[in-house]
Amino acid sequence: MIEILRDVVSVLSYFVLPSLLVGFPLYGLYKGVRVYEVFVEGAKEGFQVAVTIIPYLIAILFAIGMFRASGAMDFLVDVLDPVLALIGIPAEVVPMGIIRPLTGSGSAGLVADMIQQYGEDSLLVKMVATMFGSTETTFYVIAVYFGAVNIRETRHAVPAGLFADFIGFIASVYVVKLLFG
């Protein structure tokens, strides 16, 4: 059963990017959008976005780099591993779970750091990348959305958001294990 699922996923996965690459322009064409001009206009922002995230990447990457180099990361993993192993979660993904709700660009840096450490193909990288893709920067979203309408009493927004993040975190680990393990 799982084998079939994995086969289906691995075959379908060849079509993901191509269908995005073709799907959007085709749909745009159908709707009468000047696709070329609009694409170029959107692509202009690529440079802006890349430059904007640099300070965030520097902030998180150098701190994580120091943490790794000092040996503290290995220590943390050694301490957490026996506990987390009981529920099947590798300790290496824990920093992502902590940082993801707080900073989007910073957690992107974390994914990049894990790629350097464990290689693009590793399960660990697939797990953190799935976490990155499946949850939002909860605190940022709360600040922006509630800030826009001057809400001060946020009631259960933070616990509800963090609960969803937590489930997304756990689900990412198991889904990656299921699909690629």
Next chain:
Amino acid sequence: MLNYIWAGLIVFSLAFALVTDVTELVQDRFPNESAVPAAVSFPEGYDADARRQPVRVTFDDETYRSRFPDDAPDSLASSYEGTLVQTRDGRQVRLDAGPLPEPLATIRSFQADEDGDPLRARIDGSPRLDTGPVAVDLRFEPVRFRKMNDIAQAALTFAETAASLALGFIGILGLMLGLVKIGEEAGLVRALARFVQPVLSPLFPGVPKDHPALANVTLNLLANVFGLGNAATPLGIKAMEDLQELNPKKETATDDMVMLLAMNTSSVQLVPPSLLVAIMGLQINQLFFSITLATLFSSIAGILGAYGLSRLRRFRRSNPMLQRDDA
């Protein structure tokens, strides 16, 4: 919160490095003061006049273990290859950067400027050398505060990595943002909204039927599903403003507002974030499935969490909608 975590990482790194360094000094892990006994032999014969010649270094298993009990090397190789270099200051053994036993491997990486640099050791005194194994004392460069050195080095390296990584993302980011812009302009979100709206309605009980608030809520959530980050935020703020109009107590969030937020942060992703595509490249093809599946769970959790918590007495009491009914 982030401030504390970030500062914590840095301070904790420093503390951890310092403790490791001091422990190593106290336990005398590295042969900083003393020499390490070894035997050298010359596979091609000893030439007293040669400036450089191949040398083979052997460590006695028992002596080595008793000197470095903490590192307890699993197996010492029978010998290590290197080069004997005659310098003005004496004779120097340069061990090739292969698999060296600890702590020698660490000494090597500490003194090495580049990855492949050999491990340098001075031969103590001036023993008479010849072809056969000759016992010598090797003096290595002292290793102190290596972790201090490591964390400083890591900070510099990673800062550089961060900038070059981000610049490397420009191309793919541009590609994704261009595509997404087409989706935006083509009204992808609006086209789907009327199918989704009826499904969302029961989740926002505070919004009267046919009130425009629900339309904006739907648009915001759909924009999230399609990874249209730039479009999602203004739509979300618009939706919040609409919900705020229905809110009798302007400083307190309603259940509907919390539901919108919870669904927003956990929403199903059909188009992966542009930044992730830039980082992962073609690997994103496979991750599409894991992300979609994981977000399915987190969405359900977000909805159940927001609904469940709103039923708690504590949050029911602070519900602005109910307070209006009481008054």
